[in-house]
Amino acid sequence: MLPLLQGLFNGVSIGSVLLIAALGLAIVFGLMGVINLAHGELMMLGAYSTFVVQNGFKILGEPWSSIYIFAALPVAFIVAALVGLALERGAIRFLYGRPLETLLATWGVSLILRQFVRSANWPLLAGLSLLVVLFFGAWVILTRVLSPEQWRSRRLVLLLTNLGVSLGLAITTAALLWQTLPDDWVRPWFGPRNVDVTAPAWLRGGIPIGTFQLPYARIFIIVLTVLCLVGMYWFLNASSWGLRIRAVTQNRDMSACLGIDTGRVDALTFALGSGLAGVAGVAIALLGSVGPNTGQNYIVDTFMVVVVGGVGNLLGTIIAALVIGSFTFIIGSGAIALLLSNAEAPAALVEFFNFFATTSMAKVMVFAAIIAFLQFRPAGIFPPKGRTAEL
Amino acid sequence: MVQRLGRRKFLLYGSAALGTSILLKACGAAPEGETDTDDTETEGDEEEEEGDDEASGDSGDTIKVGILHSLSGTMAISETTVVDAEQLAIKEINEAGGVLGKQIEAIVEDGASDWPTFAEKAAKLIDQDEVVTIFGCWTSASRKAVLDVFESKNHMLWYPVQYEGQECSKNIFYTGAAPNQQIEPAVQWLLDNKGTQFFLVGSDYVFPRTANTIIKEMLAAEGGETVGEDYLPLGNTEVTPIITKIQQALPDGGVIFNTLNGDSNVAFFKQMQGAGLTPDKYPVMSVSVAEEEVRQIGPEFLVGHFAAWNYFQTVETPENEAFVEAFKAEYGDERVTNDPMEAAYIMVYLWKQAVEAAEVADDLDAVRLAAVGQSFDAPEGPVEMFPNHHISKTVRVGEIRDDGLFEIVWSTDGPVEPQPWNQYVPETTGFACDWTDPEKGGKYEVEA
Numbered sequence: 108m109l110p111l112l113q114g115l116f117n118g119v120s121i122g123s124v125l126l127i128a129a130l131g132l133a134i135v136f137g138l139m140g141v142i143n144l145a146h147g148e149l150m151m152l153g154a155y156s157t158f159v160v161q162n163g164f165k166i167l168g169e170p171w172s173s174i175y176i177f178a179a180l181p182v183a184f185i186v187a188a189l190v191g192l193a194l195e196r197g198a199i200r201f202l203y204g205r206p207l208e209t210l211l212a213t214w215g216v217s218l219i220l221r222q223f224v225r226s227a228n229w230p231l232l233a234g235l236s237l238l239v240v241l242f243f244g245a246w247v248i249l250t251r252v253l254s255p256e257q258w259r260s261r262r263l264v265l266l267l268t269n270l271g272v273s274l275g276l277a278i279t280t281a282a283l284l285w286q287t288l289p290d291d292w293v294r295p296w297f298g299p300r301n302v303d304v305t306a307p308a309w310l311r312g313g314i315p316i317g318t319f320q321l322p323y324a325r326i327f328i329i330v331l332t333v334l335c336l337v338g339m340y341w342f343l344n345a346s347s348w349g350l351r352i353r354a355v356t357q358n359r360d361m362s363a364c365l366g367i368d369t370g371r372v373d374a375l376t377f378a379l380g381s382g383l384a385g386v387a388g389v390a391i392a393l394l395g396s397v398g399p400n401t402g403q404n405y406i407v408d409t410f411m412v413v414v415v416g417g418v419g420n421l422l423g424t425i426i427a428a429l430v431i432g433s434f435t436f437i438i439g440s441g442a443i444a445l446l447l448s449n450a451e452a453p454a455a456l457v458e459f460f461n462f463f464a465t466t467s468m469a470k471v472m473v474f475a476a477i478i479a480f481l482q483f484r485p486a487g488i489f490p491p492k493g494r495t496a497e498l
Numbered sequence: 499m500v501q502r503l504g505r506r507k508f509l510l511y512g513s514a515a516l517g518t519s520i521l522l523k524a525c526g527a528a529p530e531g532e533t534d535t536d537d538t539e540t541e542g543d544e545e546e547e548e549g550d551d552e553a554s555g556d557s558g559d560t561i562k563v564g565i566l567h568s569l570s571g572t573m574a575i576s577e578t579t580v581v582d583a584e585q586l587a588i589k590e591i592n593e594a595g596g597v598l599g600k601q602i603e604a605i606v607e608d609g610a611s612d613w614p615t616f617a618e619k620a621a622k623l624i625d626q627d628e629v630v631t632i633f634g635c636w637t638s639a640s641r642k643a644v645l646d647v648f649e650s651k652n653h654m655l656w657y658p659v660q661y662e663g664q665e666c667s668k669n670i671f672y673t674g675a676a677p678n679q680q681i682e683p684a685v686q687w688l689l690d691n692k693g694t695q696f697f698l699v700g701s702d703y704v705f706p707r708t709a710n711t712i713i714k715e716m717l718a719a720e721g722g723e724t725v726g727e728d729y730l731p732l733g734n735t736e737v738t739p740i741i742t743k744i745q746q747a748l749p750d751g752g753v754i755f756n757t758l759n760g761d762s763n764v765a766f767f768k769q770m771q772g773a774g775l776t777p778d779k780y781p782v783m784s785v786s787v788a789e790e791e792v793r794q795i796g797p798e799f800l801v802g803h804f805a806a807w808n809y810f811q812t813v814e815t816p817e818n819e820a821f822v823e824a825f826k827a828e829y830g831d832e833r834v835t836n837d838p839m840e841a842a843y844i845m846v847y848l849w850k851q852a853v854e855a856a857e858v859a860d861d862l863d864a865v866r867l868a869a870v871g872q873s874f875d876a877p878e879g880p881v882e883m884f885p886n887h888h889i890s891k892t893v894r895v896g897e898i899r900d901d902g903l904f905e906i907v908w909s910t911d912g913p914v915e916p917q918p919w920n921q922y923v924p925e926t927t928g929f930a931c932d933w934t935d936p937e938k939g940g941k942y943e944v945e946a
Contacts, residue, residue: 117738124736225570299574301761305796306768313774318749322772395735396764396794400572404733439739445746465728466739467702 113319114442115433120325122432123332126425127390128405129412130335131383133424136413138356139376141199142206144213146409147402148220149381152190153183153388154397155224158302173307176389180331183385190220191381195374203373221399225299229292234281241273301398310393324393331390335383336425342379343421352376356419415477417487426488431473439469560603561596561859563588563849564623566634566644571611572733572760576838577636579790580658581606583839584633586828587846597850598859605629611760613643620644624653630859631656631849633842637759638662638705645670654862656849658842660785660807662708666918666931666940671869672888673845673881674838675808677712678917683893684783684806685713687908688753689722692781697744698727699766700757709757709785715922730758735765741773744780751779759786767799777802783895788836789903797902807837808891809878810904818877834902835877844876848883870934880913886931888916 128150135143157179164175194216202209249265250258258265285293306324313320343349354362355372363369391401412431416423437443441464448457463472484490565584567577588602596602605627607619616635623629624647631654635641638661648655648669660675675681688696696717700706706729714724725747728740744754754775758766763786770782782803789811792800811822811834821843825835852869853859873882881889890913896904919929919941932938 113742117742121736121738298578299570300578301575301764301794303764303794303796305798311771311798313772315774319745320772320774322769322774324768324772391735394765394768396575396761398572398575398761399570400733404735435736436739436742440742440746441739442742464743466734466736467729467731469739470731 109317109319112316114436114440116321116325117440118433118436119429120322120329120432121436122429123325123329124390124394125408125412125432126428127328127332127335127387128384129409129416129424129428130332130339131380131387132409133380133413133416133421134339134383135377135380136410137416137419137421137424138352139373139380140206140418141203141377142210142213143199143380144210144406145194145217145220146213146381146384147404147406148217149187149191149384149402150388150391150405151224151397151399151402152220153187153385154304154392154401155297155302155388156183156186156385157389157392158297158304158397161304173309176307176310176327176393179389180386183389184382185385187385187388188378188382191384192374192378194381195377199377200370200373217402221402224297224399226295227297228295230281230284230288233284234277237280238273238277241276242269245269245273297399299399301396304392304397306393328390328393331386335386336421339379339383339421348372348375411474411477415480415487417489417491419491420487420489423487423489431477434476435469435473438463438472439466440464560601561598561853562603562605562627562629564620564627564629564632564634565604565606566609566616566619566623566632567636568611568640569606569608573609573611573636573640575761575794576759576786576790577609579836580636580838580842582829582833583825583835583842584658584846586825587843589828590824591846591850597853598857600859602850609634609640613637613639616640617643617647620647620655621651624651630654630853630862631865633658633845633849635659636838637703638708639703641670642704652862654866656845658845659838660841662705662712663918663920664708664923664926666886666888666933668866668887668933668940670887671845671848671883672916672918673841673848675891675893676888676916676918677709677920679808679891679893679914680785680806681709681712682716682922683910683914684785684804684895685716685722685755686720687806687895688755688781688783689717689720692783693751693753694722695725695748695752696722697725697747697752697754698757699740699744699754700727700729701759701762702729702731703759705759706757710755712920712922713755715920715924719922725752730762730766732760732762734762737762737766737769740766741769741775744775745773748780754780754782756782756784757786758784763787763791764795767795767803771799788838789834790836790839792898792902793834797898797900800898801900803898804895804907805898805904806893806895807904808893809835809837809840809876810894810896810906811835812896812903812906813878813894815877815879817875821877837878840877844874844881847874848872848881848889852883867934882913884916885934886916886918887933888918890915 131149132143132146135141135146160179160182161175164171164178198212198216199209202212246266246269249269310323310327313322343353351362351367351372352375354367355369359369391405412428413424415431416427441461444457444460444464447460463469565581567581568574569578569581585604588604591597592601605623607623609616609619620632623632633656635644635655635657636659641657641661644655645667649667653669655670657670657672658674660680661672663677696713698710698713700710710727717724726743728743730737730740756766784803784805787805788807821840822835826833848869851872851874852865855872856864856868858864869883870885871883873880879892881891883889892910892913894906894909896906899905918931919926921927928943929941930944931940932942
């Protein structure tokens with residue numbers, strides 16, 4: 108009984124990490140059809156937010172530093188959601204319906220974000236903000252001051268001049284700051300090295316059951332996943348914005364005709380998915396290390412979960428995450444080989460499963476199984492039906 | 499004037515954004531380059547810069563050396579610290595007058611934790627920058643990737659990290675431990691003190707796999723037992739299946755021998771503690787976790803576990819006191835020193851001594867010959883370069899304390915001679931390496 112319980116718990120705990128990581132993507136990719144390769148980096152930003160909040164609370168002292176994780180959750184959600192919002196408004200909204208371009212653009216964004224956390228420091232931030240303020244400020248002023256005709260006829264020249272001037276000013280300022288500021292201000296905030304996020308003491312042990320212990324961190328992640336699921340289910344099915352989101356995903360043109368601002372719905376949906384990625388970042392910071400490449404370790408798994416579950420179906424995502432998690436665990440921990448050798452199965456079969464009972468080989472097996480599965484059900488566990496399927 | 503963007507507008511803005519990013523990139527490179535040279539040059543050497551452009555490694559006022567480590571990617575956690583140690587040694591040598599009266603100029607390249615990149619950058623340093631030697635690499639995978647480059651160009655690499663052995667290249671000097679200077683004594687110590695049942699955990703690449711082959715052979719020979727092994731892909735953080743396997747294979751506790759590298763260690767120790775595998779029942783012996791990694795994993799996850807190295811920051815020698823003090827003065831009080839950093843620091847000095855003995859920097863064959871037999875009072879104790887291009891080293895086992903440093907619980911009486919070809923593995927038993935004798939070379943059979 109106990110080994111079964113343990114196996115079940117471990118399968119669920121691996122599955123819940125996959126699920127919380129894939130949840131945001133299930134919205135962005137599943138509902139909106141955007142292939143967001145920067146999803147992993149949004150998780151990474153969530154993890155870095157956790158690091159920042161942790162250090163902030165450390166300064167406040169004891170009672171606070173043990174509950175920083177609760178503050179980290181909303182902070183990570185907001186940071187990732189804002190970056191997601193900027194990403195959607197700045198790039199993705201021009202690329203709807205063009206999956207290949209989206210893929211390339213988001214891949215580029217993921218590279219930029221990874222490099223940003225490596226080299227982010229005050230002069231860089233100052234330069235970037237100055238550039239944005241000058242460029243867009245001048246743009247707004249120009250469109251106000253000039254008549255529409257004047258603006259249209261000289262748009263290219265004006266914008267390029269504007270860009271050149273803003274860029275020059277921003278770079279000069281950044282370079283000046285770089286030279287003049289004391290070293291402490293020029294030093295990168297995080298650097299290329301991984302940073303240390305330590306779970307508060309109460310999340311570090313576990314509940315002992317016989318020879319086996321349920322880790323608190325895992326329980327925390329399972330609870331967090333369930334809360335996110337419930338919250339998202341409520342939001343999509345019971346709130347008015349959820350209704351609009353569902354309407355737009357089902358039939359964009361009809362929703363627009365009925366007066367729904369589809370642009371706003373897109374932005375909100377994308378921000379929501381990104382925010383969930385940020386929350387997932389908090390969860391993974393409890394398990395592993397936090398570095399610029401953290402997101403890369405999860406991006407393949409999350410896409411795998413959404414594709415297997417069936418694009419556009421949250422229930423499918425949940426089932427896929429749990430099945431893949433349990434499968435990984437059963438293969439990787441050698442449970443099948445053990446079971447077969449107890450059942451006196453042929454030695455060759457036991458050997459076969461023993462061969463796959465290491466973490467890297469289990470991954471091979473899981474991928475093979477997924478490929479085989481997609482041969483039979485190309486659209487996942489729950490393929491989209493009806494009108495949405497035709498879009 | 500709110501208006502949705504058309505395709506033409508989008509193209510316009512897109513190209514503007516592209517232009518911006520290219521400009522930013524071009525301008526961004528400048529300050530970075532400055533900081534790099536700041537590190538490598540001592541004050542008042544600005545005129546060097548002009549001389550370098552046409553210079554080969556050994557002309558003008560400077561001798562150019564390459565530093566090739568991962569400054570980004572999964573290995574950056576470890577490798578950036580080694581770069582600091584190498585820069586410190588170069589700075590000290592330069593302040594003391596340089597080598598053969600010339601200043602050393604270091605050219606730093608980023609291998610980006612990507613093995614083909616290492617080979618590319620190595621070729622770049624040799625062909626384009628014309629350096630006289632390269633200090634670099636951490637993982638065995640990166641060393642294997644650059645090995646061909648160094649052998650085909652007959653160049654010289656100094657490699658500062660303990661490794662799995664079973665290699666002896668004419669073109670590489672190994673200043674980290676060979677298996678008989680780290681892994682074998684560690685296994686022996688565990689057998690004597692901690693138990694005979696071993697579970698082996700490692701990252702999935704050449705070092706852990708070869709190291710575990712050696713450990714398995716050794717356990718079979720010395721009366722221990724390997725109850726299981728598992729390998730994690732680099733960067734993987736899901737260790738639940740491994741922990742379950744450990745619990746099944748060792749229900750009453752036993753020894754875990756850990757050859758994980760990079761940030762998988764963080765996941766492993768965090769989740770070990772969560773699953774209730776405590777050091778009193780499941781002591782973990784690590785060979786890739788040193789002071790710097792302890793700091794980044796968090797000592798609270800590691801207290802009571804063990805590591806085997808040749809050097810710990812807590813080693814008590816006058817040379818070590820000076821080294822730690824110099825390092826902290828250079829990089830800040832909160833920094834720690836560790837074994838690969840010490841090996842990186844002494845290899846720069848060993849190279850300097852070899853160049854001085856050969857009285858020339860760019861005749862690599864002469865430097866190579868002169869390097870053998872060089873000895874140095876290292877922070878870890880005396881070391882000497884052997885004809886097999888490895889150095890003799892003292893072996894120590896440390897227990898992690900709650901301040902993140904190591905309590906040295908055992909050490910050998912003196913330096914242990916290096917054996918690159920392992921004597922427990924049947925294929926290499928009886929083989930040795932000697933580059934001073936052209937008859938013998940990289941792998942010859944010792945006559946009994």
